[in-house]
Each structure stands twice: as structure tokens, then as C-alpha cells.
Amino acid sequence: MLESLYKQGIRTPSADQIQQITSRLKAYGTIEGKNVFYWFQNHKARQRQKQKQENLAYINRYIHHHHRAQPVFHPPPCTNVVCAGPYFVPQADHHHHHHLGFYPQCPKVLLPSGSIKRRGRPIGKTGKALFYNGNAYDHTMVPSPDTENLNNGAFNNGGGATNHQETLPLFPLHPTGVSEETLMASSSPTGSTSCETTISARGVDNHESNNEGSGEHRFIDFF
């Protein structure tokens, strides 16, 4: 149910929307507004993350494979959600009782060309650098394509599609000296006309951070 609403474009319901949703949901059990609220928050965030990851994975793969070139690439299947012209949204469905107006909350999709910028947000603001973080991602990332903004990336899956074999045993610990960060992916914008990824960013990484600014070039090191 919440999902359907979400699909309809609701991302950050307003107080009243929350209320209505909540009351509808009460039919099924105890629930409070905050639950709904949280749900949307989390869902949105996770969804975003997921796709972020995917994009990233996608581009990685992309680079890898055809590393070079052709302009063509059809954006991945855009499995679901948010694919809508920025302007008209699925909302439709007017004939309905309850006014729960769903407005299109602006599903944005971005292709690998990452053009879209952030929300109307004037970038730097809040006095705080808006370079968002660069770290720690939460869970929920599963392969699936789509895109949004990709500032920093975290996981990548390499598996290329298909099976994510459940994780393996996470292995035998190796004594590895590890530590040395040997690589770090930094990416630079892909020069190619589309697909750029502005990842990089980071910079902040707060404490910790692996020095080593220079690392990188794992497979992707795109140019």
C-alpha cells in the first residue's frame, strides 16, 4: 500500500497526507503517523541508495566491458519507479474519493548522463559544505539500474547482473597486512559525452579517511 503510494509519486508526504495514509492503514493494525513518516523516509532513502549503487555498478561494468566506446548505451531497464517524465507524473487518477492529492513529487531519473542536479537546492548552502558525505552507506543496494545522482559510490557489484549468489562464507581470514589502502576509486568524470559520474567529491570523509589521496585505479579508473 505504501508502496503503491510511493509509486504514485509520493515521496515525502505532507502532514496531512501522512495523516490520511495513517488512518487508512489503521485498518490493518496499530500504526501511527510517525510510522508512515519513517516509512517514507526510509523507503525513499533506500531506494535512492539502491539505485545509486546500481548506477555505479552499471557504469563500472560499462567501462569495463566496453571500455571505450560507443556512444550508445541504452540506459538500463529502468525497472521501476520513478521513471516518468519530469513533468507529468503518474498521478492521474482523479476520480477518487479522498483527496489525497498526490502530487508528483518529481521523480527524477537520470540517465547515465547524470545531468540533473540536485533538487532545486542551491548547492552550497547551509553553510555546510554540501558535498555530501562520502561514506558509509547503508544497506540496500541491489543491482538494478537507474540513476540519480551519483556522487560517491560505495558498493559495486560486479556480478554483473544476475545472481547474487548470496554471500559466500565471507572467508577465511587472511592475515593480510591489508591496511594499506591500495586503491581507491576516484573517478573523474568520464569524459565521454554522457556518463559522467561526478563521483569524486568525497574530500570530506571525516576523520578516518584514508589518506592516500592518490590511490585508485582499480578497474575503473576511468580516465
Add this chain to the structure above:
Amino acid sequence: MLESLYKQGIRTPSADQIQQITSRLKAYGTIEGKNVFYWFQNHKARQRQKQKQENLAYINRYIHHHHRAQPVFHPPPCTNVVCAGPYFVPQADHHHHHHLGFYPQCPKVLLPSGSIKRRGRPIGKTGKALFYNGNAYDHTMVPSPDTENLNNGAFNNGGGATNHQETLPLFPLHPTGVSEETLMASSSPTGSTSCETTISARGVDNHESNNEGSGEHRFIDFF
């Protein structure tokens, strides 16, 4: 391998770190960043949880048996870091000093989780007024426990009952819904002094509402 990193102090790897780790691990099989991420999350959590129980058990023992005795040591096996006598917080320092790239990401020893003000403490009153600015109401509104009324207009439900049942599944994902209790507290892989402490109190417990009324040893959640 992950373990070693963990031991090195990594608890919540940054995106980059995850990336690196992941790629290293890829050598052994299919693995994605999220797996690494999950691993750390889980590991940390479980570690923490384990420790908590140990402390708890320890103090129980302490109280029960006697009161004054000397601080018997042999704190539980303390499988790895973090072992600290529950009593004196070993932690002298507490600033975030992790930097230095590679290793110590936080030498800190975690206490039972609550050290400073961690979560878990719902505290009764959250007098956060709720007002939503322009857009939404952002969280900050928690239904005040008592003092119903005062609905500010955001959440709160109007249903009368509201027995807090914690959130329900928010859509039937799977049937459950029942409360299941499992208390396996048994810890001690070590097998030594088995002193189980059936923690829990679950069932209804949950955070919030410290109605301690009948007190009894409700273990302190100390720290």
C-alpha cells in the same frame, strides 16, 4: 579477513573502504559491496550485543551473589577487543581521533552501548514541539506519550485504541505478526560458568515507558 579489519578498528567502513575491501574479496568469489557493508553492520551489532549481555550477566551475578565482593574478574571471554570490565570504564579518552588512514578507526572500547547517550533511551519526554516549516514536518514530533491531546496536527492518530503494538508489518509481507519470543540468551561459547540470565522482559517491554514500578532488579542499563 574482514575480521582482521574489524580488529584493526574498522567498524563502519566508508564507502571507499568498502569498495576496496570488496574488490579484494572479489578474488574469492562473488561479492558485492553491500555484503561487506552488511557484514560490518552485523558484526558490529552482534559484537555489541554480545557484550551487552555479558555485562549484564556479569552484573547480575554480581548482585546476586554478593554484593560486595571483589570485582571478580574473568570477565567473560571477551572474545576480542572491547573487553572491559563493566565497571570502570576503561575508556579514558573519547574524542574522535581516528584519522590516520589506515588503522585505528576508533580504538574505543565500546561499552554496553549506552555510554553516553546513545539511543535506546527513549526518555520519556520529548518536548519537541512540532511545527512544520514550509514543507513538511520533519520528524521531531513524537507523539507525546501521555498528554494526548495537544495534537499538533501532524501525526497522532485519532483511533482510540492505540495500543502500541510497535509497528506492524506495514503491509503483509509475511504472515507473522505474532509475537514470538525466543530468548536464547545463552552466551558463553566458553561454557564456563553458565549463568544464564534470561534477559528479556520482552513481550512488551520495549523502549519507552519506564514504568518501573515494581521494580525488582531491572537491570540497569547502565552507563
Add this chain to the structure above:
DNA sequence: CCCGTATGAATGAAGG
């Protein structure tokens, strides 16, 4: 076989 433990995954909830 069933049971209990270990662990990956997912998600609700807060704090900031």
C-alpha cells in the same frame, strides 16, 4: 529429523 546457533539481509526508528 528437529533444534539451536551463526550470519546475511532487511527494515523500523532515531539523532543530528
Add this chain to the structure above:
DNA sequence: CCTTCATTCATACGGG
């Protein structure tokens, strides 16, 4: 919004 936590679910595994 972003992070981090706590909990819970679902399994895989190893013994009795």
C-alpha cells in the same frame, strides 16, 4: 537527508 542502531527474518550448518 544522512548515519547509525536495534530488531527481526530467513537460512545454512552441525549435532544430538
